[in-house]
Amino acid sequence: MIKAEKKLQAANFRILAANQRAMAAVYRRQAAHPIYPGQDLICLDKADAVDALAALSEAKANLLDAS
Numbered sequence: 001m002i003k004a005e006k007k008l009q010a011a012n013f014r015i016l017a018a019n020q021r022a023m024a025a026v027y028r029r030q031a032a033h034p035i036y037p038g039q040d041l042i043c044l045d046k047a048d049a050v051d052a053l054a055a056l057s058e059a060k061a062n063l064l065d066a067s
Helices: 002-032 039-066
Strands: none
Touching: 002 039
């Protein structure tokens, strides 16, 4: 039972990471077409932050799989 719960939680972390990577891609696309001065830098900063969160989510999933 516990192993199944860990697999479910790991899958949820992987779904979260995929959504976070998709959001980072949205920020990068917006950075390529800014609608006001400086928006490109803001969007790239947000994209990097969300990519880092995605990496954290993936690491949590991997940790659960390893245990």
